[in-house]
Amino acid sequence: MVEQYNPTVMDHFMHPRNMGDMENPDGVGHIGNPQCGDIMEMYIKVKDNVIIDVKFKTFGCGAAIASSSIVTELVKGKTIEEALKITNQQVVDALGGLPPIKRHCSVLGEDALKSAIDDYLKKTTGKGIEGWQPHEEEEHAH
Amino acid sequence: MPTEAKRKVYFDNMANTPPDHRVIETMLLQTKEAFGNPLNIHDFGEKTAEVIESSRKNVAELIGATPAEIIFTSCGSESNNFAIRGIAKAYEKKGKHIISSAIEHFSVLQVLKALEKEGFKVTYLPVDKNGVINSQAVAKAITPETILVTLTHASNEIGTIEPIAEIGKIVKDKGIIFHVDAVQTAGTIPLNVAEFQVDALTLSANLFYGPTGIAALYLKKGTRIVPFLVGGTQEEGKRAGTQNIPGISGMGKAAELAKQEMNARSEKLIPLRDRLLKGLTEKIDDFFITGHPTNRLPGHASGVVKYIEGESMSMLLNMEGIAVSTGSACVSKALKASHVVLALGVSPEDAHGSLVFSMGKDASVEDVDYVLAKLPPIVKRLREMSPLYPKKKGAK
Structure with a gap:
């Protein structure tokens, strides 16, 4: 199983970036549920429309942890508009690829970020990301 | 990517045993x-x-x-x-x-x-x-x-x-x-x-x-x-x-x-199994044994480490040279909890933290103690990462 992960994924799994809690976040994202498995939480701090800090916590496999970690690196310093353009494919590419059966973990990464931005927008503008819904909920309509 | 751990402990004999x-x-x-x-x-x-x-x-x-x-x-x-x-x-x-x-x-x-x-x-x-x-x-x-x-x-x-x-x-x-x-x-x-x-x-x-x-x-x-x-x-x-x-x-x-060595193998493995089960229970909080506490296979120790997921644990154990199995498989769209562990009445989120240690006839006390030394810091590290842990235990 370890063989399937490339050195970049292993590096992010072994040394996750921006992992932990955040005091007074401006936006909190929460994706997944215990029945489905992986759970990601993402916290963002926003100043002048720029994501100046980001933290995550993840319950999940190696790919889920690495995906969360790399998302935090991709998003830091970006404007909200730029951050919203981040796709799961960019997550996969930034990790140098994920095994096919683990690609859904990159989707979780994208969704956790968007969920945090959605929360931030709701708090600040009263309206979340237009037309956005996390992928997981479509796929796991229990 | 083979790991560089010096000590190798193969505790995955339920998956395959090394030929004698x-x-x-x-x-x-x-x-x-x-x-x-x-x-x-x-x-x-x-x-x-x-x-x-x-x-x-x-x-x-x-x-x-x-x-x-x-x-x-x-x-x-x-x-x-x-x-x-x-x-x-x-x-x-x-x-x-x-x-x-x-x-x-x-x-x-x-x-x-x-x-x-x-x-x-x-x-x-x-x-x-x-x-x-x-x-x-x-x-x-x-x-x-x-x-x-x-x-x-x-x-x-x-x-x-x-x-x-x-x-x-x-x-x-x-x-x-x-x-x-x-x-x-x-x-x-x-x-x-x-x-x-x-x-x-x-x-x-x-x-x-x-x-x-x-x-x-x-x-x-x-x-x-x-x-x-x-x-x-x-x-x-x-x-x-x-x-x-x-x-x-x-x-x-x-x-x-x-046939010749079965009894001797069991006599050696049962105390090792019990040492491992006891050690896991003592050293890891929110750990519980899966399967029967005593009427179980001689070299078989299994349990659930709550709030974290099996594959991450087994990957980090592998970094220390320890091979185990997990009841959790993160494939396709979601984590799949083991149907066997679920059948015990374990909740899906707990079932994801399932680990199976299966010792072979050449296992030693040193192997068991090595696992008992290496697993707790891995658990601690993954729990720090887990959004499920602080909510239940209060952030530390």
Whole structure:
């Protein structure tokens, strides 16, 4: 199983970036549920429309942890508009690829970020990301 | 990416055991010497036939069978497929009901699912919190249509030893065929097909220090079965094809060694298992044992580490040179919790934190203590990352 992960994924799994809690976040994202498995939480701090800090916590496999970690690196310093353009494919590419059966973990990464931005927008503008819904909920309509 | 850990601890013997060096020597020798086709009447073929038959005798003696009741197959999954489908099809005129359990291996469950599509009805018996199948529940599930009961002797995931002899008596009294998946027990704990009153039993060499690619199905004399492979007279015409001669020679040797050394292996492994279970319980908070606390396979320790996920744990253990199995598989769209652990009544989120440590005959106290030293910091580290942990325990 370890063989399937490339050195970049292993590096992010072994040394996750921006992992932990955040005091007074401006936006909190929460994706997944215990029945489905992986759970990601993402916290963002926003100043002048720029994501100046980001933290995550993840319950999940190696790919889920690495995906969360790399998302935090991709998003830091970006404007909200730029951050919203981040796709799961960019997550996969930034990790140098994920095994096919683990690609859904990159989707979780994208969704956790968007969920945090959605929360931030709701708090600040009263309206979340237009037309956005996390992928997981479509796929796991229990 | 092989890890650079200096110490290597292989605690994944329920997945595969390393072949014993005496098994390897036997196989090397017989690969060289026993190459003639055993069906052909010349000295070369006869030599091979002797190797096969002496191995068959060893395998039979391991489980208290006669050699003619042993059919060699390629793996435990094949034996399970062969037994269940072959017996169901041979007896379907008598009835179409099969009894099994919720904790079977996929090579049992998926055959049963396929048979259900073909019109068979299957009852999957539940287990109690320790993973025990209730023999009275088997009795209650029997209907006039029941033709086959197929149960595991011990699941690789929880190690609980099932009351097969008790169940055998009930099934026998009703004249129903009884198949037991003994992949995890044959060669590991005492097992006698007459005492257990089973009609068919799956065993595999790779779980008792034999090679992979060779297994057997015990089929009691007089039990009908539809052949698995046709086109040859090998294995009494029930499983055609030139036999895996090196594999059979290795399985025969492994069976002989298992019979001789079984007690000594267990006497060594049981204290190691208990040391590991006790250590895990003491050193890791929010850890609980899965499977029966005492009536379990000698080298088998399993449990759930709450709030974190199995694959991450096994990857970090692997970094320390420790090989284990996990009941959690993060594939396709979501994490899949083990059906066996769920059957114990464990919640899905807890089931994701399932770990299986299966020790082999060469395990040592040092190995156990090494695992007990390495796992707690890994758990701590992953719990710091887990959004489930602080909510329950309060952020530290």
